[in-house]
Every structure is written in structure tokens, then in C-alpha cells.
Amino acid sequence: MRTSFVTAVLLALVATSAAAQDIRGMLDFDKSVEEQIKRLERRVGGDQDAFKQVVVYQWLIQLYDSIDRLDDIENSYERILAFYPNDVGTRNAYARFLMDRRNDNARAEGMIRKAVKWARGNDIRSLDLPTTYALWAELRYRSGRYDTAVEMANLALELRGGSAPGEALRTLARSHGKLGQYDEATAAWLRLIAVGAGANKEDINDLKLLLAESGRTIDVNSAIEQALADESRRRHDDIEFEGAKVVLLESSDGLPLEGTLRRSPEDVGAILFIHDFGAVRTAFSPFDQMLSLENFTTFTVDLRGHGASRNDTLGSFADLPPRHVERIADDIAAAYRYLADTLDIPAVAIVAEGAACAAVEKALYRSQIAAPVAYLSPSFDPEDRDLRTALAFRIGHPTLVLYATEDIDAMHSVSIFESMKRIEGLESQMFDHAGHGSEVLRREPRAVDKLLRWATRVLETP
Numbered sequence: 001m002r003t004s005f006v007t008a009v010l011l012a013l014v015a016t017s018a019a020a021q022d023i024r025g026m027l028d029f030d031k032s033v034e035e036q037i038k039r040l041e042r043r044v045g046g047d048q049d050a051f052k053q054v055v056v057y058q059w060l061i062q063l064y065d066s067i068d069r070l071d072d073i074e075n076s077y078e079r080i081l082a083f084y085p086n087d088v089g090t091r092n093a094y095a096r097f098l099m100d101r102r103n104d105n106a107r108a109e110g111m112i113r114k115a116v117k118w119a120r121g122n123d124i125r126s127l128d129l130p131t132t133y134a135l136w137a138e139l140r141y142r143s144g145r146y147d148t149a150v151e152m153a154n155l156a157l158e159l160r161g162g163s164a165p166g167e168a169l170r171t172l173a174r175s176h177g178k179l180g181q182y183d184e185a186t187a188a189w190l191r192l193i194a195v196g197a198g199a200n201k202e203d204i205n206d207l208k209l210l211l212a213e214s215g216r217t218i219d220v221n222s223a224i225e226q227a228l229a230d231e232s233r234r235r236h237d238d239i240e241f242e243g244a245k246v247v248l249l250e251s252s253d254g255l256p257l258e259g260t261l262r263r264s265p266e267d268v269g270a271i272l273f274i275h276d277f278g279a280v281r282t283a284f285s286p287f288d289q290m291l292s293l294e295n296f297t298t299f300t301v302d303l304r305g306h307g308a309s310r311n312d313t314l315g316s317f318a319d320l321p322p323r324h325v326e327r328i329a330d331d332i333a334a335a336y337r338y339l340a341d342t343l344d345i346p347a348v349a350i351v352a353e354g355a356a357c358a359a360v361e362k363a364l365y366r367s368q369i370a371a372p373v374a375y376l377s378p379s380f381d382p383e384d385r386d387l388r389t390a391l392a393f394r395i396g397h398p399t400l401v402l403y404a405t406e407d408i409d410a411m412h413s414v415s416i417f418e419s420m421k422r423i424e425g426l427e428s429q430m431f432d433h434a435g436h437g438s439e440v441l442r443r444e445p446r447a448v449d450k451l452l453r454w455a456t457r458v459l460e461t462p
Contacts (some may be wrong), residue, residue: 026056029412037063050083051432058406070101088128089433091115095135105139112136127442130159134168141171141178149175166192170203173210182214186223193224194231197307199316232308242289249338251304252330258308259301259335262292269347269459270297270339272371274332276354276437277325278317280307283353283438287448294452296459297345301335303328303356326386329362336369347459351451353437355379357413358387365390372398372458374451377436380413391420398425398458402447404434427454 026043028036040060044053057076064072077094084090091111098108115132118124126132137152153172160168173188189207196203208220236246239260249257260281264270271291273284281300288298302309304324305317309331332350339348349372352360357378363369378401380387401417403410414428431444440447 026052027059027408027411027415029415033063033066044079054080054083055405055432059408062408073097074102085114086118086122087433088115088119088124088126088132089435092128092131092135099135099139099142105142109136109139112139125159127439130156130168132156133159134171137168137171137175141175144178146175146178150179166196166200169195173206177210177213180214182210182216185210186216186218190223190227191231194227197231197310197316198224198228199305199310199318235308244292247299247301247338249301249334251327251334253327255304255331256309256311257301257304257331257334259299260288262288262298263343264292264295264297266295267346268295269349269455270299270343270345271455271459272332272335272339272348272350273298273300274335274350274352274356274360275300275303275306276352276356277303277328277359278306279353279437282307284351287438287441287451290448291452291455294456296455297339297343299335299339301331303331303359326362328356328359329366332356332360332363333367333369336363336367336371349374349455349459351376353377358384361390361394362386364395365393368395370395370397372400372454374400374402374454376438376440376447377403377407377410378413378417379409380416382412382416391416394420396425398454399427400451400454401426401428402440402450403428403430404436404440405430405432407436410436 026040028039031039037060040056040063043056044060057080061073061076064070064076074097077090077097080090081087081094091114095108095111098104098111112132112135116129116136119126119129119132133152133156137149137156140146140149140152149171153168153175156168157172169188169192173185173192176182176185176188186207189203189210193200193203193207198204204220204224207224211218211220239246242262244260244262247259247261249259251257271288273281273288275281275283281302284300288300292298303317304310304327305320310316336348336350339345350360351374353376357373357375358380360373360375364371364373382388399417401410401414403414417426417428429447429450431440431447434440434444434447435442441451
């Protein structure tokens with residue numbers, strides 16, 4: 001097996017805690033939601049292990065939310081913060097709950113202030129801080145403090161290295177508009193629309209409303225087309241600057257799909273990255289770049305209705321008709337065939353996240369593909385008959401599943417996997433407080449190491 005600098009560094013980290021590996025037995029997915037809640041509520045309180053109690057409270061929040069038990073959700077957040085008062089991610093989630101479900105903006109701002117105060121005092125650059133400042137910007141906007149909303153939104157963008165989380169840009173555009181700064185507001189709306197590939201019709205309508213209120217007369221459609229063209233050119237320039245290549249594929253029904261290819265001069269195999277539904281291919285940056293440095297060819301592709309693979313005829317993923325959602329599996333197969341057949345790469349593995357993992361399983365079944373797969377926080381619908389069929393007739397091949405201890409949906413999906421008789425070569429590993437999907441790789445270096453070593457093993461040629 002090949003060794004690398006990346007592997008050497010990551011192997012110096014401690015192993016996953018034993019506590020994170022023995023908690024799955026607390027869940028019984030054959031029980032109703034109410035029965036699961038009663039079972040879990042008996043697992044918290046007293047002098048029980050703090051880590052396990054926090055995980056159980058995280059599960060309970062998801063279960064309480066499914067049946068609108070708001071008081072119990074609030075109590076669970078309070079209990080988690082009693083154990084880990086400096087958890088920025090939990091404070092963000094609690095603040096969002098208070099804003100949207102309790103309409104309690106004052107308490108939400110208190111949550112955010114404590115998170116920021118702790119991070120500043122300890123010089124912490126948490127992965128969650130951009131979200132913290134985006135939430136703070138939204139709260140300031142709601143209270144009519146538009147100047148500080150602009151400040152907080154710009155800080156959120158700055159902490160993301162200039163990338164554009166939609167909630168921060170949206171608040172920025174609205175705040176500039178309230179301040180009468182119409183040029184800045186128009187620029188922010190156009191940037192938001194371009195980053196989202198024109199998918200959000202409400203953003204376009206808000207831009208039109210701003211222009212009407214300000215008495216400005218511009219050709220909105222032309223301005224949006226120019227913004228989309230500028231964003232496409234910027235994206236292509238950035239990709240080419242990194243030494244990668246923009247690839248245009250054609251789906252089975254003739255739709256154009258855009259991807260980013262990093263071709264390795266060595267025939268050591270390729271990795272196809274499939275983003276979650278509602279996301280875009282850059283969700284896997286910089287991991288596609290990192291694995292390309294390990295001499296793998298990497299290919300990330302925007303699925304239909306997403307990112308650069310969206311078009312005016314089809315619309316965005318949120319508006320995709322069910323028949324097109326089902327054809328996402330065909331898009332995945334087309335991307336795989338491009339690597340395996342067009343580029344003639346001898347071994348190809350697929351890395352997918354969230355709900356797209358089910359689409360990968362359908363692609364494997366329908367196209368009789370026997371590729372190794374790695375799933376990050378898979379989300380399987382147990383009522384999906386097509387998925388059940390795909391799993392029942394699955395061709396044996398290596399499968400890796402990485403997910404967070406708090407992700408009850410991923411845990412349920414793993415249990416579905418393990419219940420199938422034909423799932424061979426299945427490996428799974430949990431990580432504490434690691435988020436969802438590709439976020440697991442950002443938050444947990446050990447997950448990156450696990451994926452790298454797995455890919456090296458399954459793509460090795462004899």
C-alpha cells in the first residue's frame with residue numbers, strides 16, 4: 001500500500017473514542033417514535049456518562065421535532081449546553097430553533113453572543129462561526145438594525161474565505177435595501193442569484209421588488225444573465241487555475257451535466273464524488289483536490305437541477321418533478337461511465353453523501369455497476385421500494401460508511417444496510433459531533449484518513 005504525507009500526519013491522531021462505538025444499541029428502529037423516545041429518556045440523567053447523555057439528547061431533539069414537542073426540544077438543548085457550554089454548533093442550532101419555532105429573538109441573540117464571546121476569548125476559528133455570524137446578521141435585520149446586519153453578514157462571508165452562504169448574502173441584500181443603498185443591494189441580490197445558478201425564484205422576485213421600490217429601471221433578465229455568465233466564467237477560471245478541467249456530460253435523456261475533472265497521470269484509479277440533494281459539487285472541496293494529490297483521478301459532478309447542471313427548462317432541484325428525481329441515478333451512472341469507459345480508468349470508486357447515497361444504490365443496480373462505494377451520512381427512506389429492490393439484488397463490493405454519532409437518520413440507514421443479506425465487505429465508523437455528509441470530512445481528520453486508506457486499498461490494481 002502507498003504511504004503519503006497526509007496519511008502520516010493523520011495517523012498521529014488518537015483513535016475514535018470507544019464511547020462513540022457502543023451507543024447504537026440504545027436505538028431500536030422497529031419501535032414507534034413515541035416508544036423510542038421513552039426508551040431514550042430512560043438513558044439520561046443521574047451520573048451516567050456525559051458523552052452518551054449528550055448523544056441521546058441530540059437524538060431526542062430529532063425525535064421530539066418529528067412530533068412537535070417544543071418544550072422537550074428546548075429542555076434537551078439546555079441539557080446539552082449544561083454539559084458542553086462552549087459548543088458553538090449547538091448554540092447555533094438552539095438559536096435557530098428559538099428564532100423559527102419560538103419566535104424568541106432576544107434569547108436567540110443571547111445564545112449567539114455567548115458563542116462569539118467564547119470564540120473570541122479563546123481565539124477559536126470554529127467551523128460553525130460563519131453560521132453564527134449569519135444568524136446574528138439575520139437577527140439584527142429582524143430588529144431593524146440594518147447597519148450592523150450588514151456588518152455581521154460581511155463578517156460571515158469573510159470567515160468563509162469569501163464564499164457565499166446564501167443566508168448571509170440574502171440578509172446583506174435585504175439590509176442594504178432597507179438602508180437605501182440600492183447599488184449595493186442590487187449587487188448582493190445578483191451575486192446570490194448567480195451563486196445559486198438562478199434556482200431561487202423568490203430571490204429573483206425580491207430583486208425585482210427592490211428595483212420597483214427604488215424606481216430604478218434596468219433589464220432584470222439581462223442583468224441576471226450577465227451575473228450568471230460572470231459566475232460561470234469565474235468558476236471555470238478558478239477550476240483551470242487549480243489545474244483541473246471543466247467537463248460537460250450528457251445525461252441519458254440529453255440533459256447537460258457539468259463536472260470538475262482532476263486527471264492523474266498515473267492509472268491508480270478514480271473517485272467519483274456525488275453531492276447531496278440540494279447541494280452542489282463544491283461540497284467536496286478541498287477533498288477532491290487532496291485525493292488528486294494522492295495520484296487518484298477525481299471527478300465531481302453537479303446532478304440535474306443542481307448548480308451548473310441546472311437549466312431554465314428543468315428548473316432547480318426543489319422544483320424537479322418526481323420522474324426527474326428518479327433519473328438522478330442515471331446521471332450518476334453517466335458520470336461513472338465517463339470515467340470507466342470514456343477515460344478507460346481501470347478502477348472507479350464512488351463517494352456520496354446524504355440522500356444521494358440512495359440514488360447511487362439505484363444507479364449500481366440499474367446499470368449493473370460493481371463499484372466500491374463510500375457513504376457519508378447516508379439517508380435511506382425505508383419506504384422506498386426501488387431502493388429496497390436495489391439493496392436486495394446488490395452485487396457484492398466494498399462499502400464504507402462514515403457518519404456522526406448524533407445523526408440518527410444515518411444510523412437508521414446503516415441498520416437498513418446491515419439487515420440486508422447481500423451487503424458484503426461493509427465497514428462503518430462513527431465520529432463524535434461530526435455533522436452531516438461531507439461535513440464529516442471537514443470536522444473529523446480521522447474520517448479523511450479512513451477514506452484515504454479505504455480508497456487506496458479498494459482501488460489498488462494487482
